[in-house]
Amino acid sequence: MQLSKDKRQDFRSRLSRIEGQVRGVQRMVEEEDRYCGDILDQIHSVQQALKSVERKIIRNHLETCMxxxxxxxxxxAVQESYDEVMDVLKKRI
Incomplete structure (x- = not known):
């Protein structure tokens, strides 16, 4: 993957925040005995944050490798790149 220094740092920062969110969910379950709805809301937030990073990485792939x-x-090489992108999209649709 071809990432600029700025994008690499942005992805690291986003993934670190997501890691913190996951730890927060774990605390909610293990230590805080939180309401299931609250836990599910936080899980949804983590999933959306991961999807956001995923979209940014896909865009970077299209802008650079493709x-x-x-x-x-x-x-x-062009056909292989198209096939690769289609495989990635098939997994998400």
Whole structure:
């Protein structure tokens, strides 16, 4: 994956926040005996945060790897890149 220093730091920061959210959910379950609805709300928040990072990484992939393959003019590399993106999308649809 081709990541600029800024994007790499942004992803690290986002993933660290998500890690903290997951720890918070764990505390809610193990230590705080919180209401199930509250726990489910926090789990949803974690899932949405992960989806946000996922979308940003997919966009980065399209902007870098896919663009490089297309500009390179190697038809086989382009087709492989398309197949790869389709495989990623199939898992999410």
């Amino acid at each position: 663009t490089d393959a297309i500009r390179g003019g190697d038809e086989q």
